[in-house]
Amino acid sequence: MVRPRGRQSMGRQRIAIRRIEAKDRRQVTFSKRRAGLFKKASELSMLTGASVAVVVFSEAGHAFGFGDPSVDAVLRCYAPVPGDAAAPVPPLRGAGFGEGDDDLEALRRAAEETKAQVAAEQSRMCEVAEKIVVAKAGRQFWWEADVEALGEAELPEFARALEKLRANVHRHANALLSAQPPPPPPQQQQQQ
Amino acid sequence: MVRPRGRQSMGRQRIAIRRIEAKDRRQVTFSKRRAGLFKKASELSMLTGASVAVVVFSEAGHAFGFGDPSVDAVLRCYAPVPGDAAAPVPPLRGAGFGEGDDDLEALRRAAEETKAQVAAEQSRMCEVAEKIVVAKAGRQFWWEADVEALGEAELPEFARALEKLRANVHRHANALLSAQPPPPPPQQQQQQ
DNA sequence: TGCACTATGTATAAAAG
């Protein structure tokens, strides 16, 4: 194992979180970070017992997904249909995996991924369709509209203010769930 | 800023990726890692222009979500609706932000998060939500008003779309991988 | 209860094979 003297690499460099223009690097980054995202999702699920679903569509239209217990299961939970009610949703959760599950976990991830890919094969063109729906809905998302309306000149000042607001938004966001006005009607949706 | 002599903290410790038994820590870890996961998802989207949707259900049954352009938009894509497709459409995606977008990005993320949370939470009781028409015109802060208005306004359409979505997801899942436990139309609660 | 800090584990941008 010879160890050449000089630096063998520049090591990880800091990059701005904005679209990567170089196609090559963008693709490489996509693959790496997608894997990383799935791993994080998996760990979150394993550690806390939460149900997690992640769906990713690359620019090329390829779909990837990860889910515990499965993407579909979590999505069912996310979108309970009135008529179908009684989707009480599951405390379900992954059981306890063993220790050397590193490989199993990776395999599991790969399986989920493949599954999503296959499913996406038929929904390839949906990326376009999705945008139609969104566009048809009318206005852009409010935060986009507002931000863009500000103009770049005002952004710096606005950004500074946002730094403070960010904390408030976060706090408010979390408060919404727990402090949200409970549905007036006596009917109460069971929520585990 | 005195600097006490001894180590101020043990620093990050390595932990096994298995269910955290201590309830307190489990919850803390959930919050931290959920935030981290959303951030990663956001970055993946920003860097590569991919569409990403993440839905998380805590053990307590609380729903959290992140999506770009939005959770439901991506999910719609995941489950294509045959009769609802086709037609070119403007990008609307990665808007071109300035340089100091660090704060803007954070806000955008928080906004997405908030919106998704509200949508996810309310979608679980959409029957009730459909009847609720609230005029929160008295809000002092634009983000509060808009966030709440958005969730309520989009709910009906959202719910309707999801009804079809779910059916498609099931159909695809069953057709593509017979390994998936048959989720009959009627209610069913499957484990794992 | 929540937020801030710090040391350290982990993810990953580049470079090399």
Next chain:
DNA sequence: TCTTTTATACATAGTGC
């Protein structure tokens, strides 16, 4: 082009306010 390696940026477990 894909895999492996390196150096470093980033995420976060444990702790204190």
